[in-house]
Amino acid sequence: MTGVVLHLDGVRKSYQTGTLHVDALRGIDLGIDEGDYVAIMGPSGSGKSTLMNILGCLDTPTSGTYRLVGVDVGELSENELAEVRNRLIGFVFQQFNLLAHLTALRNVELPLAYAGVPGDERRRRALAALGRVGLSDRVDHRPRELSGGQQQRVAIARALVTDPALILADEPTGNLDSRSTRDVLALLEELHDQGRTIVLITHEEEVARAAQRVVRIHDGELRVTAPAVRR
Template sequence: MSGIIELEGVRKTYRSGSIEFEALRGIDTTIAEGEYVAVIGPSGSGKSTLMNILGCLDTPSEGRYLLAGEDVSQMGEAQLAEVRNRRIGFVFQQFNLLAMLPAWRNVELPLVYAGVPRAERRERAVAALGRVGLADRIDNRPGELSGGQQQRVAVARALVTEPAMILADEPTGNLDSQSTTDVLALLDELHAAGRTIVLITHEHEVAARASRNLVIRDGAITSDEPVGALA
């Protein structure tokens, strides 16, 4: 398997006047194509900063980040936006759905930004909703869906561009226990089908669904092991 994500000596330092804070302290790791990896750590550990860099929402202060063979470490904002839209499917704790749009219109939004023709956008959005078990809900607005169904719409939106990886940031944080089970089962299915998934979480039970855990604390990876090895 080839590396979808390669991080080499990644550091992130924030500066405010004369004060410096090093949020990441030399991250080295590779995530292979088709892996399901959970990044786990407490609040303030650096996992959110790492998520922002993995998602091309921020860039390292030092080091290199290769995503699907592209060095995104030194890209400008316009280039990063293109990479985000082409190569990364995002699923957030907040569903970030537009309340006035039906499910399929929410799912097609990344394709709108990519300039895909209207007819193809609808076809691909409907197909993505079918993949997450919502073929009968394509015309429902978010307010007409349960929390778990809204998160499935968000997953469909993440899938619609056929990205190199799915980056899920605390995707079950706003869900009840049954919806959490449903969404994690969906991520399991996507992984089984060969999709690369990176899951950011502070919950050990959620991280246990991945095949590998990266434990981060004080801006550094303290453990990088298959899930079974952490039991």
Template sequence: MIMEAVTGPAPIVELDEVGKTYRNGTLEVHALDRVSLQVVEGEYVAIMGPSGSGKSTLMNILGCLDTLSRGRYVLDGEDVADLDEHELAEVRNRRIGFVFQQFNLLPSLSAWRNVELPLCYAGMRPADRRPRAEAALTRVGLGERMDHKPGQLSGGQQQRVAIARALVTDPALILADEPTGNLDSVSTADVLDLLDELHAGGRTIVLITHEQEVADRADRVVHVRDGRVLDDQREPAAPRPAHAAAAGVR
């Protein structure tokens, strides 16, 4: 009798003994030291650590915003070391959806035009961009705010626009760097609820934070200090809501 192999979710992020050293003259700073980490499709992982712990450097590595000094990084099945600058830019635009603390919205553009920017960089036809941008804004609850500029939106709404922009290319990974750092408690809860919904719909999320209450929303917490992973705590898997399969959000 031939047994079929049972496979789990595909790995989206694979770090193997990753190190990052910055040099300033004769001074060397080891920002990351032998970091190994795997994130599989559909996981929601929080990376937590104090200032200077290396979590920002780790975020830059994960986002292909910085290069490794040593080790190996495979993103969605592709070894990042094999990519040139043009290919890395394509990876950042198509495979990673970034959500930053500062929102990084262009104040002169409406919400939908901010959201369509990754599609512009990807070379999508103008006729196809607006429907995609409007669908992403509707998904994050801003269907009635598409023509509003950032200055006409609350902080929480601006972060929702940023999340819609992160979603619009249907990326393999959503990378959120302190996404609630500039929000009040009500807007923080609102944004974290949205990330919960996206996770329930099957999205792969890595969130960088120094706040325990934010990290607690993830189903796995990775603690970083002095450039090393100290521990990797996984919460028991919770049943996925029945509506998740019908949500149509990966």
């Protein structure tokens, strides 16, 4: 059975900076089910980061509702938002966001440490996640001892290790060369094939094509296009 992972209903987000008012999201309706792989595409300034911040529970809508695994995110306190983020979402960022002084293993263990998972289980699960992304032979390396593509795979292992309901990847190939881009997209596709739910935000057509469904955002509004044919 596939369930609904998230649902946005009439989500609007406005920013007020001095006298300037910006409607960054202007009524977004979007549903994502378990096992979906969706790319959100749009040009600069279209509202991608704003939408990503809402999907990732880093920010809340000005109006409308966002439900994540049945939880109405707009009703949550800052602490509850942080807990939902840690428990339900695995983030992958363009800049990898790994801690430079920690080994790959320690970086991947971090979300489990925040969740209060005991040390030996933490280590076991982090090693399994690193194995899953093909980095069993790099667990003691620090970020600077890894290539960009390998660093992003560590970040994907870190996103996976909590077994989140949603993997949210914001321009995950933005800092990678074309070969590492292919590696990372192949890995995301594998995870999708294993039933993971993935939302990928990108401004590149070629990257968006890796997803099963492409949603286009323009001036804070969505246009949903036909599903791509799976290779």
